[in-house]
Amino acid sequence: MIGIMVVSHEPLGTALIRCTRHVFGRLPPQLAALDVIPDEDPEAAIQAARDLLLRINDGSGAIVFTDCFGATPSRIAMTLAQPLRVYVVAGVNLPMLLKAITQRRRPVEEVVEELVATGKGAIRAMRPEDREAR
Template structure:
């Protein structure tokens, strides 16, 4: 459950990754000015269609925004878990672990999410060293100038 069109876009990405549409996966994109009561009813109906009895994991985008406030009304201990801060790595991990009990997958996803945002620092190519060296080393691991 997210701001339109994020949920649908994430599902399309999973189809690309898995080569098919993963089962028991659905998006509810909340459109601007949508009646929250109507969105909640739609979410409940969608959950009833995809829940196989093992529980439901609801991923939402921004904590405190309309989609997450609606999603929070769906939460039920040990049956429906809501996690805010959805992104593609989180969704893929949830799908790979879909047969893990709900409480365990929730802990796994929360821990994983804390470590999922990384800065990618470019590596200097050989010969591009800022100190004017060639980036080459002698036989003992010392930089050659």
């Protein structure tokens, strides 16, 4: 099963993980967050990220989400990338994370592109007529 981690500015990763518990009624397995705090030593954060990745990756691969491309959390996340094993996806949002959790029994390389499309599709301007949409 694909391991999933969120590396982000504090407290976004933990908040997103908690949202999954709200949606699924329990905390999904092999899911972790690393909240990068201001002025944190990047080397210490990289080691913490590596330790978390080892804990959540059973050999099926992993997806590491990050919030802002180019920021410190994304640079930390990129140190974890491994071709065809550990993918890093920037711009995490809750729909992307939920999709990853529900698709994690598939091969990781197949899931990544769908996650990007899901994230983009979840961003929209809401109109008054959307109040009735479900």
